Amino acid sequence: MNAGDSAQGFALVAFTAIVTVTLMLCVVSGPDSENLEEFYTGYARFSPLRNGLAIAGDYISAATVLGTGGVVALAGYDGIVLAVATSLSLALLMAVLAEPLRGSGRFTLGDVLARGTPERSVRLATAAVTLVALLPLMLVQLASCGDLVAFVLGFDDSVARTVCIVALGLLMMGYAAMGGMQGTASVQILKMIVLIVSGLAVSALVLRRFDYDVGTLLRAAADRSLAPGLYLRPGLQFGTGSYPRLDMIGTTVTLVLGAACLPHITMRLYGARSAPQVRRAMAWAVSLVAVSVLIVVVCAVGAAALLGGRAIRAVDPQGDSAFLLAARAAVEPGPGLAGNLLLTGVTTALFLTLLASVAGMILACAGTLAHDVFAPRTSAAPPPRQEIRIARAAALGVGCAAVALAVPVQHRNLHALSMLSMSVGASVIAPALLYSLLWRRFDRTGLLWTLVGGTASVLICFPATSLVSGTPQAALPGVDVNWLPLATTGAITVPLGFALGWLGSVLPRRHDRVPEPAGRAPAVAGARIES
Amino acid sequence: MVWRAARASRYTDTEEGREALRRDACRGPRRAAALVTGGIFAVFLLLSAFAPGAMTAPLPGGGVPAGVMAGLLHPPFTVAVLWWYERTAGRREREVAR
DSSP: OOHHHHHHHHHHHHHHHHHHHHHHHHHHHOOOTTOHHHHHTOOTTSOHHHHHHHHHHHHSOHIIIIIIHHHHHHHTHHHHHHHHHHHHHHHHIIIIIHHHHTTTOSSSHHHHHTTTOOOHHHHHHHHHHHHHHHHHHHHHHHHHHHHHHHHHHTOOOHHHHHHHHHHHHHHHHHIIIIIHHHHHHHHHHHHHHHHHHHHHHHHHHHHHHTTTOHHHHHHHHHHHSSSTTTTTSTTTTTTTSSOHHHHHHHHHHHHHHHTTTSHHHHGGGTTOSSHHHHHHHHHHHHHHHHHHHHHHHHHHHHHHHHHOHHHHHHHOTTOTTHHHHHHHHHTOSOOHHHHHHHHHHHHHHHHHHHHHHHHHHHHHHHHHIIIIIIHHHHOSSOOHHHHHHHHHHHHHHHHHHHHHHHHHHTTSOTHHHHHHHHHHIIIIIHHHHHHHHHOTTOOHHHHHIIIIIHHHHHHHHGGGSTTTBSSTTSSBTTOOOOOSOSSSSHHHHHHHHHHHHHHHHHSOOSSTTSOOOTTOOOSSGGGGTOO | OHHHHHHHHHHTTSHHHHHHHHHHHHHHHHHHHHHHHHHHHHHHHHHHHHOHHHHHSBOTTTOOBHHHHHHHHHHHHHHHHHHHHHHHHHHHHHHHHO
């Protein structure tokens, strides 16, 4: 048996072990069939460190490890800016929104935004926004799963990749439906431990190849990159459009505002018992994310330094395999037993990253469908057992839809889908949460304008960007509907989302100036939180 | 401190009042943490976009470009600021509770 077969054998054993262990974790730590808290938040049982691990696990998805890692490996400086923005986003969530979010909602984003207003339109709009924000990100994870398994097991057959996506999609639906938030939290904790331990080991091996000198590592990466003179300067990723500065600022701000506001992250905060507990958990989460981001940067730059940009691009045009390639290159010349174990650890970490992330997103979507859309129709207050049953059915429905959509997009540029999710997060969810938790005058009209207008603006503008069409690297290279001279929509839709919420709340209307009776709750969630 | 004592005398009678006092106590460090981490990143981003020359100047010693070093140092700096916030807010809450 040669080295390649041995590594594939290890990987196959690891995949099987992960599937078994994680399914067992979900079953063992899954929720009681009548406990909605356990199913939707699963927070109260864990210590702050474990909650921090679970939040970080939800936050670090394939978009970070593979997508941002690829941009760092191929574009250097601009990728580092995006990686730092990813780390900052969760930090700002902790400093600005974590405490107000605690206790402001029960289970879903709809609970937070619709608090105090009985109108169903708010819940329906919030459910739609949750689906629009998370479905693209789920497709990224599922399509990456097919790529990862194909790459590790060494096959390049389209049918086999599709079978992988379908099988793994079924597995993720199982996690979400059986384990609920509590079960997936256990998987997230396992994932973060494996990711950080194996990532630190690979980073140390990479740095050892350059005598632990970051300067030498960076110079080697620049020398072997596709654009040696530009690798350590701003502009390699964003410099190709008509407005490079606007692209850089817009994309980064989108990531800072959008990444941490996505519903599967905020959902973890609702169930915290006290403010000190949520602060401690978030401090752990931010620390773990910062370590993960630095690991991704070191490994991606290491891949560029050890293999060169051309070799990375030959495996994947977006460089998504940089993390794995760095691990393989770091254990050269011969992997041996220890090397094979490390490679298995890295593939296990990536596999867990993909599996657990999708499970959390499926759960957030299923939760909003069950809690905000279907549950109120079945009766005035459906019993918990019935609502959990609806949520489990919704998880299966969302999962099937995600798998069906992931199959046709698996060979496309997946960065466009990641950015679409982040754009919805930054242009719709971030303004809605910030206004509703921190601004007393924000009312139902402002909220609906933000939710509906912000989402519509993203859905109209995003297909017109150069990330979707009009360039060879676009998601649809054969199509050209690129009428917007920007890479992402953040520069337009983020200010628009905030402006719509503000305008909707301050513009005078005929019927809404009736004074509220004394003691009535403010129309929107957080008015009582921060005055 | 005078205004804080005045608020304390008004609000300690009710649960909402005590919650408001607790929030007051944490508000300063919370805003400071958000402004410092977000503000420094905003400067880093604006310099990267509008003054790339300043960010590519090599630092003395290893010759690492200033912008790359700033980017690599930002996550650990953020972590330090947020742990400071966590500790300070907890201490102030305990003071208010007493």
